[in-house]
Amino acid sequence: MAGYYFKTSDLAVGYNGNTLIHDINIGIEKGEILSLIGPNGAGKSTILKSITKHLEMIGGDALIADASVKHMSFRDLAKKVSVVLTERIKGELMTCYDVVATGRYPYTGSLGILSEEDREKVYEAMARVHAEELAGRDFHSISDGQRQRVLLARAICQEPEIIVLDEPTSFLDIKHKLELLSMLRSMSKEKGITVIMSLHEIDLAQKISDKVMCVSGDVISNFGTPDEIFKEEIITKLYGMEKGSYNIAFGSVEMPKPEGEAKTFVISSCGNGISVFRRLQKEDRPFYAGIIYENDVDFHVAKYLAEEVVSVPAFTVTTEEHFERAAVLMDKCDEVICAGYPNGAKILERLEEKARKDGKLR
């Protein structure tokens, strides 16, 4: 773990002296984005609060450029780490400008009066998150998305080396989620600010993070790059998903496959089948799917939702064997749905023809 910009060494965290998670040993480089993912109540916030000293560390330490956080004064820490918390900001009669300006606190004099330079930095930070027009607005009257941007501006103008965010995307709609995360991304890359945050949206965590930490249970089960972490078995285990599954190709979750004996066969190709698969899942009707190439997008959904998929490895030729298997499955069914396939897919044409002959085609 030597050489990392931010690292933890045997960090143990918890509440009131009770250890929740122990032996946390992770390290990240300057300017990297670290996301903490895991189920609710697993301790993501507990870890973040221990790093920011809102909670006392139970054991071990966190190090910022080899300086111990445990032994750092709050004042020194404030110049290195700024936060965006889930807690409401309490101050009354504050404009957004006022809120952002509180980020300058560690740098102002003993009466806290802003200098010209401080004011410029406040405006610069607001510009960075595109919140200039909010400056004069009452902080408590703006929307959730605007509020998160203002809080981010506040964190930025504290000129930290690390920004810690606790679930910054909760309550935001998808547009604002993307907006906020891309701001974090550009900030970390351009200014070299390290970002540590907890995220609920694993699809976004995969796309934005440089490093991912899986939090569940009493030790950190997995830590690594998104490529290392976002694997079906790790994610399903992390969230204890007994129903449903994690779709690795799409980086998203799939609903559980319908149970029971399949009575429906779906013929599809080239993505035409996805909406049909999902509809059948919603209607709780088990189904078979085929014949699909394994590099077809239909395959990546069908394999999580269908009872059985008759599939063909990519770049190989379909054989009579595949057709026979599909025919066997089709014979068990009461109906066949043809979701569509490109002209000239001979083997699918034959399947459709068979279904029509059997009088099962819908």
Place this chain on the structure above:
Amino acid sequence: MKTGPVAYARYTGVFVGLAVVMFLLVVWNINSGSVHIPVRDIAKIIFFREGEGESDALHTAFNIIWKLRMPRMITSAVLGGALALAGFLLQTYFGNPIAGPFVLGISAGSKLFVAVMMIIVLNYVKSVSSLMMVAAAFAGALISMGFVLLAARSIRQMSMLLVAGIMISYICTAVTEFIITFAKDADIVNLHNWSRGSFSGMDWDDVLISTVIVMVTFVIVFLLAKPISAYQMGESYAQSMGVNVKTFRVVLIMLSSFLAGTVTAFAGPISFVGIAVPHIVKLLLNTAKPIVVIPASFMGGAVFCMLCDYIARVAFAPTELSISTVTAIFGAPIVIIMLIKKQES
């Protein structure tokens, strides 16, 4: 900087306004009372100290001005400022706009300790100095504050905090009444007025001691404007800005208890000033920034108490009202409006 110049003009306006009102109230207070003294005589008495000698024609008027009206007016201003400041600090601490020394039972706690001092301790020692009274009041304030904090820890609701404070207040008042009931008549002559809150009977020693104590505390509070501003954001944010929250909490409790205790030691429990004044001041300034709200609250409290004391003295002269009667009439509606507004939002 869109809001900058406008805001500064507004701050200046409020401070100038408060200063003007304060000046008018000073003149008005000195000029009125159950004995009519012509303005010309008042001017002579104040600026040329005419009537100091016993044989002087203006001697009675001199005594009324210098020994009654002036000390009373100054203490009402200083202690009123202290109350407003205590209220502001408590509101910051609890993050609750209707916290104040009176509703939280801190004034009542001080009252109890001062009553004990005046009735019981006086039996064993010859005299009790103002400073001892302040110390007793401070101790009482801290103890009732301790109970409020215990209550606040287990119940997070804003209204329940007030219920806890009011209950503590009732208990302390009950014990005080109990002590007074069984006290010798001679002991309670002064106590009776005082225990209901009053600025009457202040002498120059009181003025000096209370002014020094309050002014020193005021300066300390003002110098803490910066961490107070951080604390207003909530404890977690304050800490992330570099404030040592644990220490600062103790400082806030000490300062507010000390201010509230000092007021009670001199003038008894006075209601609503601590809530109403900071609220009005914030509305006038359109900000809660401590660096302007602290001095403005102090001035506002002074003005408010001078006005209320004027009404208490003059409204039904020669009968005097207790100061809390007047402050409640003005203060209670403000608190009720605040509660309704809070409910709406």
